[in-house]
Amino acid sequence: MLKLRLTRLGSKKNPVYRIAAMESSVKREGNAVAYLGNYYPLEDSKVTLKEEEILTFLQNGAQPTRTVKSLLVKAGVWAKFEESKRK
Template sequence: MVKLRLTRMGRKKTPFYRIVAMEALGKRDGKAIAYLGTYNPLVSENQVKINEEEALRFLSNGAQPTETVKSLLTKMGIWAKFEESKRK
C-alpha cells in the first residue's frame, strides 16, 4: 500500500520535512516513489508547499495519508478538493 508521509531532512535540532509517497512498509528515510512537497515547522507560518496535482493523483489512486500529512492537506485545501472529487 502507498502512503503519503513525511521524511526528515535537515541537520540536528533543525528539522525540515519532505512530503513523499512511498510504500507503507519502507523505512522512514527510504526510497520514495515521488516527492510531493516540503514542510518547514520552524518558520513562524509553518511553511508548506505541496504539488496539488500530484497529491490528488496519488489520493485518487488509493494512497493513504498519515495524520500529520492529512492535517497539512486540510490546511492547504487539497483534502476538501479530494473529498469533492470523490462525491462526483
C-alpha cells in the same frame, strides 16, 4: 499499501520534512515513489505542495498519515479531494 508520509531532512534542531509517497513497509528514509512537497515547521509552518500530483495519488488509493492529512486539510487540498470523490 502506498502512503503519503513525511521524511526528515535538515540539521539537528532545524527540521525540514518532505512529503513523500512511499510503500508502508519502507523505512522513513527509504526509497520514495515521488516527492510531493516540503514542510518547514520552524518557519511559521510553511508548506509547499504539488497539489495535482497529490490528488492523483489520493484518487489512486494512497493513504495519508495523520500529520500529512492535517497539512493537506490546512492547505485546502483535502477538500478538493473530497469534492472530486463526490462527483
